[in-house]
Amino acid sequence: SISGSLKKSVQEITRTILRVKYMEAHTQSLHRLPPHVQQKFVRLKGRDKLPELLQLLKERPSSGGAVLIFCNSASTVNWLGYILDDHRIKHLRLQGQMSAAARAGIFASFQKSDVSVLVCTDLASRGLDTSSVQLVVNYDFPDTLQDYLHRAGRVGRVGSKAPGAVVSFVTHRWDVDLVRKIETAARKRTGLPGMDSINKPSPNAG
Template sequence: MVLDEADSLMDESFTELLEEILNRTQVVVVGATFPAGLGETLAKFTDVGRFVTLSTQSLHRLPPHVQQKFVRLKGQDKLPELLLLLKERPSSGGAVLIFCNSASTVNWLSYILDDHKIKHLRLQGQMSAAARAGIFASFQKGEVSVLVCTDLASRGLDTSSVQLVVNYDFPDTLQDYLHRAGRVGRVGSKAAGAVVSFVTHRWDVDLVRKIETCYLENIEELLHQLIRFTYFVT
């Protein structure tokens, strides 16, 4: 049994189903982020002491080739800033993902974009599975280049056309930010892309500091590797 996006699946709402399945199978657990406490959750279903852990240096790291931009503004200024971003963006600028923290905000923002004649799709968990699949297929084919969504689209959405991720609502956790940022600059993309985040609350600033630290540590490690490589070649 292979469980992808394991940190998301290990939710209390899935406990009974997971216990029934995992007690009967061998398990491979996969994910781009493994937050603290995941091992304790897994221990409820299986013997984690028998697990073999394989990880890469990029675990919990931001992609260094993707620009991360944080815009500090008031809540009422987020909509004008977003509209400016979308209207000034060139037609050849690739697809855009706009993340919100709730389905109600996705729906509200969709009505606003309609009023401004900005063609887009919306994707959130209150839609049926069939509707979500159709929306994602249309976005992936490039029929519409703007998708307003919840964190439902931050995992498993694999498309190389996205060149801009906008965090209209700042994510609640570092893991959520990493998954959202991971939708841009993917293998096969024509451009590195960028992530633009609207920072409005004090607790948002605290998370920004963690993200900046994570990014700087990654850059420092890459520079160290480059220096070692240059010395070897010389």
């Protein structure tokens, strides 16, 4: 019937409008840096990254919350883990070469705060409840602005006791351009350049 078809059309249009509004409302802040989280960039040579990290870990107060240390590869996660073992710094490791069951166990252990330091790849930058995290260290600077944003989003979350901080080690010339863009976005409280289209609905969304 005409009334039935009209009713169906109205329902479809309403669903489309609601879906678009929902996505827009939730994506406006997705490509912005959290304003309450401190962003710190440390320019250093590659050989100085390890001493800098060890100093950061040893100087932090015992009540300083959890720490996420991001590396760009599984091999760096493993290597760094051996070094932390040598320095008797209790930690967990999380990287993509582990089985799904092993990763799930590490996620659970970290979220229960059994261990407060997690050395990881970008696997941990998405989907991990990190309300206890107060420090993110980019041991390896991320390859993209999007990766940086996801890592930075692990601190200062709802339920966190402190706003948190992100400390990034910058060692390569090609990282400096990304750093400038991040610093400008943080200072101006604007979205990161090139991120505006991420997750936004397409014009043909139906």
